[in-house]
Amino acid sequence: MARKVQFDPNSKVPFKISRSKIDLFLECPRCFYFDAKLGVSRPRIPGYTLNSAVDILLKKEFDLLRKEGKAHEIMKKYKVDAVPYQHPKMEDWRNTFVGVRYLHPKTDLLVFGAVDDVWVNPQGELHIVDYKSTSTEKEISLDDKYKQSYKIQMEVYQWLFRKNGFKVSDAGYFVFANAGKNRPVFDGRLEFELSIIPHKGDDSWVEKVVMDIKKCLESSELPKSSPTCEYSNYRVAFAVAGKKHKTPRE
DSSP states (O other): OOOOOOOOOTOOOEEEEHHHHHHHHHHHHHHHHHHHHTTOOOOOOOHHHHHHHHHHEEEEHHHHHHHHOOOOOHHHTTTOOEEOOOOOTTTHHHHHTTOOEETTTTTTTEEEEEOOOEOOTTTOOEEEEEEEOOOOOOOOOOOOOGGGGHHHHHHHHHHHHHTTOOOOOOOEEEEEEEEEEOOOOOOOOOEEEEEEEEEOOOTTHHHHHHHHHHHHHHHHHHHOOOTTTTHHHHHHHHHHHHHOOOOOOO
């Protein structure tokens, strides 16, 4: 297993901050500090392999239309006046370990994130696009609390593309693939219904958060945890329990 890269204030190499690390900082500064400064990450959860498979298939489907400069039928259905964007760096932008990058001059932090797709409208503006998989009979929306991180994700990507000199529309799109449950038999198949949910992004908050992240990394004090963070609450409870029930020496 590769050694986790920790922030070193004396390093001459810019410290990498991924889009997910920004999300972690906003969710709980203490968990971020443990991860990026002390090298102690949250416990990992298994990957969502089915979601990844849907992402790959959607990318292949949109890539076929990208070569032809044509819009997908779902884009026409939802009246999105755009086509999949052609650019030589598209594969890099999609690569989890590369992504679209920006070296923030005030902090020397290398901020990056991997997008699912980019569309372009007739005015030359880019639309950031993210694929999401779900299985629900409810109407899909971005209003519930569990989807607020989707909006953060989108706005970080918009900020990154703007910092790279691209003209970016505030309108981003989530392509949802919703697996139905109403078939009489499974028969080894899932049937998905596609929909597009728009989001008007506002990336004005990103600059300040990047600055706050640098201050957090340079601090010698442990930051406050989020009161709603289950991981931080577990650490506190575990520490208290450990003090009450000391293991006798062998």
